Amino acid sequence: MKNNIRAKAFFAIPYISWLAVFVIVPIGLLIYQSLTNAQGHFTLANFHEFITSSVYLPMAFNSVFYALIITTITFIISFPAAYVLSRLKHRQLWLMLIILPTWINVLLKTYAFLGLLSKSGLINQLLLTLGFGTHNLLFNHVSFIFVAVYLELPFMLLPIYNSINEIDTDILKASRDLGAKPINTLRQLVLPLSINGIKSGIQAVFIPSLSLFMLTTLIGGNKVMTLGSAIELHFIVTQNWHMGSTIAIILILAMAVTMYFTRERGKQK
Amino acid sequence: MKKIIPFLSMMIVIMAVLVLGQNWLAQINKPPIKAANTNQVLNIYNWGDYIDPALLAKFTKETGYQVNYDTFDSNQALETKVKQGGTHYDVIFPSEYLVSKMTQEGLLAKLDYSKIHGVDNLAKHLLNQKYDPHNEHSLPYFWGTTGIMYNDQVFHASQLNAWGKLWNPEFKDQLLLIDGPREMLQPAIQALGYSLNTENQAQIKQIFNKFVALGPNIRGIVTDEKKQLLINGDANVAVTYNGDAQVVIDANPHVKFLIPKEGGPIWTDNMAIPKNSNNKKAAYAFINFMLNPKNAAQNAEYVAYSSPNQAALKYLPKSITQNSVLYPAASQLKHAQHYNNQPLRYFNEYNEVYLEAKTKVSLSGGLK
Numbered sequence: 001m002k003n004n005i006r007a008k009a010f011f012a013i014p015y016i017s018w019l020a021v022f023v024i025v026p027i028g029l030l031i032y033q034s035l036t037n038a039q040g041h042f043t044l045a046n047f048h049e050f051i052t053s054s055v056y057l058p059m060a061f062n063s064v065f066y067a068l069i070i071t072t073i074t075f076i077i078s079f080p081a082a083y084v085l086s087r088l089k090h091r092q093l094w095l096m097l098i099i100l101p102t103w104i105n106v107l108l109k110t111y112a113f114l115g116l117l118s119k120s121g122l123i124n125q126l127l128l129t130l131g132f133g134t135h136n137l138l139f140n141h142v143s144f145i146f147v148a149v150y151l152e153l154p155f156m157l158l159p160i161y162n163s164i165n166e167i168d169t170d171i172l173k174a175s176r177d178l179g180a181k182p183i184n185t186l187r188q189l190v191l192p193l194s195i196n197g198i199k200s201g202i203q204a205v206f207i208p209s210l211s212l213f214m215l216t217t218l219i220g221g222n223k224v225m226t227l228g229s230a231i232e233l234h235f236i237v238t239q240n241w242h243m244g245s246t247i248a249i250i251l252i253l254a255m256a257v258t259m260y261f262t263r264e265r266g267k268q269k
Numbered sequence: 270m271k272k273i274i275p276f277l278s279m280m281i282v283i284m285a286v287l288v289l290g291q292n293w294l295a296q297i298n299k300p301p302i303k304a305a306n307t308n309q310v311l312n313i314y315n316w317g318d319y320i321d322p323a324l325l326a327k328f329t330k331e332t333g334y335q336v337n338y339d340t341f342d343s344n345q346a347l348e349t350k351v352k353q354g355g356t357h358y359d360v361i362f363p364s365e366y367l368v369s370k371m372t373q374e375g376l377l378a379k380l381d382y383s384k385i386h387g388v389d390n391l392a393k394h395l396l397n398q399k400y401d402p403h404n405e406h407s408l409p410y411f412w413g414t415t416g417i418m419y420n421d422q423v424f425h426a427s428q429l430n431a432w433g434k435l436w437n438p439e440f441k442d443q444l445l446l447i448d449g450p451r452e453m454l455q456p457a458i459q460a461l462g463y464s465l466n467t468e469n470q471a472q473i474k475q476i477f478n479k480f481v482a483l484g485p486n487i488r489g490i491v492t493d494e495k496k497q498l499l500i501n502g503d504a505n506v507a508v509t510y511n512g513d514a515q516v517v518i519d520a521n522p523h524v525k526f527l528i529p530k531e532g533g534p535i536w537t538d539n540m541a542i543p544k545n546s547n548n549k550k551a552a553y554a555f556i557n558f559m560l561n562p563k564n565a566a567q568n569a570e571y572v573a574y575s576s577p578n579q580a581a582l583k584y585l586p587k588s589i590t591q592n593s594v595l596y597p598a599a600s601q602l603k604h605a606q607h608y609n610n611q612p613l614r615y616f617n618e619y620n621e622v623y624l625e626a627k628t629k630v631s632l633s634g635g636l637k
Contacts, residue, residue: 038613055625058632114494119503136442138503139489221489222448225631230624237450238620239345 027252033245046246056230056247063226064254067209070148074156074205075198077149082161082197083190095161102154110218113147114138117219139221147219148212155208156201163197164190199262207255227251311551312337314347314358316538319411321571328558334551351376351543358543359552365400365537368407369610377406378542384553387560390580394602395537399466399609407539408556409577411569414597414605415447415455415533418514418526420505429506432529433460440486445495445507450623451608453490454480456508459531465606468615477622484630499524510536512574515594526594532604537577 037043050056085094101109116122117137124134137143167190175185211228222229227247234244311328317340325336339358341347344367350356351371363371371377382388388408395409417429428434435444435456446453451465457479458465463472488504489495496513498504500520509517514526540559542552558564566584569576575595576582582590590596611619 053625055621055628059628062632114497118498118501120501136488136503138498217448217491218494221445221491222627223487223489223631225628233624236345238617238624240617240620 030245070209071206078156144220152205155204159197159200163194359546366610369400407541409537411574412537416528423505
């Protein structure tokens with residue numbers, strides 16, 4: 001028994017040291033930076049500026065707004081897709097096709113979209129042959145949301161698919177035998193039973209969407225500003241690490257709030 | 270457990286083979302510098318792809334110094350590396366604002382002009398600027414300016430010959446701007462006729478408002494992507510450096526470059542010697558080597574930026590020296606201004622204006 005505990009402690013060493021070096025120390029440094037100014041004095045001025053300046057609060061609302069849109073669209077696409085997918089014959093193959101693009105580096109996929117959306121790109125060529133003429137598809141809010149949804153889709157679809165897949169098909173059959181309409185089965189059985197998958201999907205999409213920064217530059221042409229792009233600017237361009245850290249801390253808090261509201265409930269073991 | 274251990278050992282063996290293989294490849298590609306004493310080594314820290322490699326071989330042949338050549342990709346990287354002091358570079362290539370910053374921080378050695386030959390070859394209009402009065406710490410290596418490139422199938426030069434014309438409604442959703450605090454605000458500053466280094470509060474406020482008014486015309490605020498966008502005809506007007514414009518023009522002859530009548534900002538990248546250099550003798554030998562007109566010409570042909578070395582121009586093909594993109598006429602540079610290093614307070618103020626203006630423009634765009 002005692003040996004067992006010791007073995008457990010031993011095997012926990014890599015994990016705990018990883019956590020310490022790559023999670024706890026960096027967050028500690030961020031907190032320290034956010035609470036100091038350029039002279040190294042402790043101050044709350046950074047947080048005060050975040051709340052009072054005309055830059056950061058609108059930017060924060062903007063980020064949450066975009067993240068909500070991206071999450072909603074990915075959910076609207078993913079839920080029916082996951083439902084259909086779990087009913088298909090060769091579902092391993094179909095699933096593979098969804099996972100496959102995630103093996104490609106995000107930056108490469110983004111550059112591919114630069115080509116697709118450009119004036120001489122595939123989409124504009126298609127529009128032209130269909131008689132709609134060419135349009136400026138790059139550097140606007142719609143293209144930003146479109147590409148973000150594309151990139152985030154697998155992270156919403158997979159957890160929902162897994163939880164729908166776990167639902168016992170006998171329950172669904174029973175519901176049909178007892179005369180429930182498909183819409184009722186969906187609302188009263190499938191949705192509640194897959195709620196944990198939906199929650200993890202929302203976590204996996206909403207939180208990264210809050211801090212997208214590469215897309216805002218490449219696809220949004222910097223005409224979309226999120227908190228993520230503000231952090232990047234402060235660390236790289238303006239070299240104001242204190243303000244950058246403050247925004248990062250606020251993002252971490254926002255993340256914690258999201259996690260709290262989408263946590264798994266009522267699953268006592 | 271039984272399965273994990275063979276698996277882990279296999280991974281370790283594979284990694285070891287990869288590391289050894291990589292070392293072996295590096296060995297055969299680049300023979301290590303055999304320098305018995307450090308007096309025979311010159312350590313250079315330069316921007317990536319910013320010298321003709323043949324010149325380095327020629328330098329070693331002429332002077333006997335072995336060259337240890339490292340590259341960086343931003344002024345910040347250069348500053349950090351020299352400041353930390355772990356490395357001892359002998360010649361570095363900071364941009365002008367960094368020259369004054371590093372001078373203030375005491376990182377640059379004062380140049381001894383008795384050891385330098387060929388300063389007279391350098392263009393007068395690039396010397397003795399505010400960032401380094403009397404060039405006490407640096408000498409220009411390459412230079413360039415900012416102007417506007419446009420597609421002549423869509424727009425005409427007369428529509429763009431002043432910075433203020435960028436505000437005209439015909440450019441709605443057309444303009445590409447350079448991403449950077451001072452670079453992005455520069456058209457607004459010059460349209461208002463202010464100094465690029467203004468520290469006047471009222472003027473900075475006006476610059477902010479002027480920039481926000483440009484919002485509807487802005488297509489995007491980008492860095493290197495604009496080259497491809499102009500080449501493809503995806504965008505038709507961009508504020509840009511002349512060196513970048515030349516790359517675009519070579520690929521798409523419909524793109525033209527002009528400098529508006531108020532002039533554009535001039536930048537220089539400079540040669541300087543850090544204070545902690547271990548081999549100043551070699552550093553001076555290298556600076557003299559690069560000031561030699563023939564070497565400067567060879568370098569300018571390779572790098573394809575504008576050389577400050579006037580005496581070098583006669584060794585360059587006419588197609589280069591008569592190209593008004595890379596070598597604008599003196600009349601076009603009459604009003605040109607240089608960026609100076611800003612005191613921290615104004616540096617932060619410009620950054621705030623930059624961030625706020627950018628946010629405001631992005632918010633006012635709304636959902637299209």
